Amino acid sequence: MQTTKSVKPKAFIDGSRLITEACVLAGADVFVGYPITPANSLYLYATKRFPTMLAAPDEITTLQWMTGFATAGRVPVTATSFPGYALMVESINMAFMQELPMVIILVQRLGPATGTATCGAQGDLSVVNGTLSGGFTLPTFCISNLDDCWSLSAKAVETAVKLRTPVVLLTSKEMVMTLLSYDWSNLPEIKPTKMTEFKGEGQYFPYKAGDNLIPDFLPVTQTKHQVRVTASTHDTKGILQNVLPEAIENTKRLQKKQDKHLSEFTFFDLDEQAGAEALILSYDITAQAAREAAVKIRETGKKVSVLIAKTLLPIPMEYIEIANRYKRVVVAEENLTGQLRQMLFGVAGRKGVTGVNAIAKMISPNEIVEEVLRNEY
Amino acid sequence: MNIKPFLTEAELPFCKGCGHSSVAQNTEKALQKMNLDPLDVILVTDIGCHGIIDKNFLSHTVHGLHGRAVALAGGVAAGVNNSDKKIITFIGDGGATIGMQHLIGAAHMGFNITVVIHNNMLYGMTGGQPSEFTPCGFKTPTLPEGSAKAGYDICEIIASAGASYVQRVAGVGDYSDSLVNAFSAKGFSLVEVMEICPSYGVKSNPGMKLSKVIEDSGLAVKVFVDGRDKEYVTPIDSSPKSLISDKFNVDVKYSHNLSKPVSIMMSGSAGEGVQSAAEFLAKAAMTAGLHATKKGSYPVTVGVGFSASEVIISPEPILYTGSPVPDVLIITSVDGLNYAKAAAARMKGGLLLVDESLDVPQTGAKVVKFPFRERVGARNSAFYSIFWYLNNNNPFPIEALKDIFMNNKISEKVKIETMLQF
Numbered sequence: 159m160q161t162t163k164s165v166k167p168k169a170f171i172d173g174s175r176l177i178t179e180a181c182v183l184a185g186a187d188v189f190v191g192y193p194i195t196p197a198n199s200l201y202l203y204a205t206k207r208f209p210t211m212l213a214a215p216d217e218i219t220t221l222q223w224m225t226g227f228a229t230a231g232r233v234p235v236t237a238t239s240f241p242g243y244a245l246m247v248e249s250i251n252m253a254f255m256q257e258l259p260m261v262i263i264l265v266q267r268l269g270p271a272t273g274t275a276t277c278g279a280q281g282d283l284s285v286v287n288g289t290l291s292g293g294f295t296l297p298t299f300c301i302s303n304l305d306d307c308w309s310l311s312a313k314a315v316e317t318a319v320k321l322r323t324p325v326v327l328l329t330s331k332e333m334v335m336t337l338l339s340y341d342w343s344n345l346p347e348i349k350p351t352k353m354t355e356f357k358g359e360g361q362y363f364p365y366k367a368g369d370n371l372i373p374d375f376l377p378v379t380q381t382k383h384q385v386r387v388t389a390s391t392h393d394t395k396g397i398l399q400n401v402l403p404e405a406i407e408n409t410k411r412l413q414k415k416q417d418k419h420l421s422e423f424t425f426f427d428l429d430e431q432a433g434a435e436a437l438i439l440s441y442d443i444t445a446q447a448a449r450e451a452a453v454k455i456r457e458t459g460k461k462v463s464v465l466i467a468k469t470l471l472p473i474p475m476e477y478i479e480i481a482n483r484y485k486r487v488v489v490a491e492e493n494l495t496g497q498l499r500q501m502l503f504g505v506a507g508r509k510g511v512t513g514v515n516a517i518a519k520m521i522s523p524n525e526i527v528e529e530v531l532r533n534e535y
Numbered sequence: 536m537n538i539k540p541f542l543t544e545a546e547l548p549f550c551k552g553c554g555h556s557s558v559a560q561n562t563e564k565a566l567q568k569m570n571l572d573p574l575d576v577i578l579v580t581d582i583g584c585h586g587i588i589d590k591n592f593l594s595h596t597v598h599g600l601h602g603r604a605v606a607l608a609g610g611v612a613a614g615v616n617n618s619d620k621k622i623i624t625f626i627g628d629g630g631a632t633i634g635m636q637h638l639i640g641a642a643h644m645g646f647n648i649t650v651v652i653h654n655n656m657l658y659g660m661t662g663g664q665p666s667e668f669t670p671c672g673f674k675t676p677t678l679p680e681g682s683a684k685a686g687y688d689i690c691e692i693i694a695s696a697g698a699s700y701v702q703r704v705a706g707v708g709d710y711s712d713s714l715v716n717a718f719s720a721k722g723f724s725l726v727e728v729m730e731i732c733p734s735y736g737v738k739s740n741p742g743m744k745l746s747k748v749i750e751d752s753g754l755a756v757k758v759f760v761d762g763r764d765k766e767y768v769t770p771i772d773s774s775p776k777s778l779i780s781d782k783f784n785v786d787v788k789y790s791h792n793l794s795k796p797v798s799i800m801m802s803g804s805a806g807e808g809v810q811s812a813a814e815f816l817a818k819a820a821m822t823a824g825l826h827a828t829k830k831g832s833y834p835v836t837v838g839v840g841f842s843a844s845e846v847i848i849s850p851e852p853i854l855y856t857g858s859p860v861p862d863v864l865i866i867t868s869v870d871g872l873n874y875a876k877a878a879a880a881r882m883k884g885g886l887l888l889v890d891e892s893l894d895v896p897q898t899g900a901k902v903v904k905f906p907f908r909e910r911v912g913a914r915n916s917a918f919y920s921i922f923w924y925l926n927n928n929n930p931f932p933i934e935a936l937k938d939i940f941m942n943n944k945i946s947e948k949v950k951i952e953t954m955l956q957f
Contacts, residue, residue, distance in 0.1 A: 167784040167785055167786045168826075170783060170785055170817065170818055170827065171783055176778075178778055179777060179779055195835060207778050209772050209773065211770075215636065218603065218606065219609075222599070222600075222603050222606035222610055222637070223607075226606075226611035226612070226613065226614055227613060227614035228610075228614070229597055230614030230615045248600055249600065256599075275835050276835055303854075332857075336829065337814065337828065337829040338827070338853070339785070339821050339828070339853075378577045378597065380574070383574075384594070384596075385595045385596075387596070390582075390598060396596070397590045398587065446854040446855045449854045449855075519857075519859070520855075520859075522857060522859055523854075
């Protein structure tokens, strides 16, 4: 009989539990939900954990209610899957223009359309990348394991609040629903983040930003300054304008503030092996298969590095820089055509870059190993 | 009384003769009659001519998307959660058309908002297309023959949805007292203001008076509901319990016999304990110091059809949680057999444990048949199968599973002895 290596007790939990707890500890205090498989475990935990939980009659209302809550200074979260996300898109644009914080947890499932609700997928990155009209990006994080369910969820809330923007937390069915043994005795501490409020005495300009490009916030509950919130093109006072230069500069600022702060919310795991000429690049549910593939390749004496992308949007340039160090790059993701691969390397691709893709099944470590070793390097 | 202005001194932004101007002026008058402070008022508007009024208001203003202002205002009201604040929502008949569900929903919830519908019976901002509020016979530039159907009676709809106060008024003259009544109501109130668009409605229906349109449409100008006072209060739990708790911890009490991971796929029918049995198996493995994962597969109708679960138990941490080719496949029903045939066919070795009542699928695994269903009944067959598996294969002591079973309420219904008859 083997002796057990560790007697430390572990919990048997799913990722949804960690995501929910982490969001609340990070300062989120309202969950608005509309049921959809496979995001329902998050909805269920939210009923137990969020100070306020509202059941909305549809996903458009969900986003509208969330935005309303945010005008009052609260920090809302929802969880959905592609069909619900599609309905939210215009309202996400609204909250983005209004600069109100919220987190949308997008639990991916097999599409297109209703597809198969109970089958996982990684098919929505392109949709998220195209959410905002006009070439703007929505800050998007992607969970790669249970540790991320904790830490990255907190970062999603923190980023939403600090940057005053909707943030997408991308995940998938197997990540939020699979039960795993997990040592949670040393979870990093999570502290709540609050929006910086305007403290000045003079007139309040709701969309006037300083060097950090993020305007100070005031809720619509306060009685000293007039607050204007708007989703149409507006000046720093929050008054609708056509295409006046001041208003267009304000709209451009929405992207600039992300770019300025991107380094503060760039998260990835890089496991580089000296002398390796191949890189496995992955994210979301396939990340664990990628990590395991690297173990298997190294067991054969061959060398390989692994990059797990956690900040997906805006795309950190580090990913390109890292990938350019390798002759061979294998991007593994559970969609048909390689969405991250095309975002990083274009439709034309790059010599030595190939993908491991699948739908309706998890990509296995062996498939990644085979692709990495397909052309000996 | 120190009456404060609610409108700036700037000219109102609407066409000459537009009823929207009258709504703005009556709103100011009503709020002044109530002696409110502008910063205790939140005006929520959306897209349509009416929505460009924001810049003239000295209250807080929130400007959203076409047809969604009522839902947005509902969120504002739930967030503010203070009935001393007046949350007023301006929408048009176009917005009310596309956002009908939001109107019904907000009235149903009893959100503390007043909706003022600027009903000029067409889409004025986009060229005069008909809305669902265009009355029968009313002409618009894109519908010169006149509407063939009646418009919505929104007041009847919203009254039946549960609003506290509902009134329709003709949008001429002083109707500020009606607005005072609506603003004073607790919960959801609505005032529909009937107008004719001077740019498109008047030109398409020359000589037609507003009073005549209202009369011909059969829409009553009256109070539909008053005094229902159903008010939504946002629930706030000030001390919700953490989801992190020691009660989810599994203490290690046993040792195991595994030197490499084993993946066990259980495939049976909904309602026959497959998911619970798989979870028991995984937790029992954890008490033996193993790492474990468990994921379920089932159709969206969780109460019928197949129910399958994949468990991995491993002496080393588990990264990839899939198991396309299981080491052990346990099939306990016809549904389970049909679902697991493909997995059975992929197996080049390992163990296929199948109920005696079932056909044996094509497989390269060692096949063992056993009468699980006959011995303990369909409902307990999945539990029984994992006891059988541990008893015969011993990846870790069967006592571990007994512990998990005895600590679960199922042991009150099912005697553990029945699970241990091999």
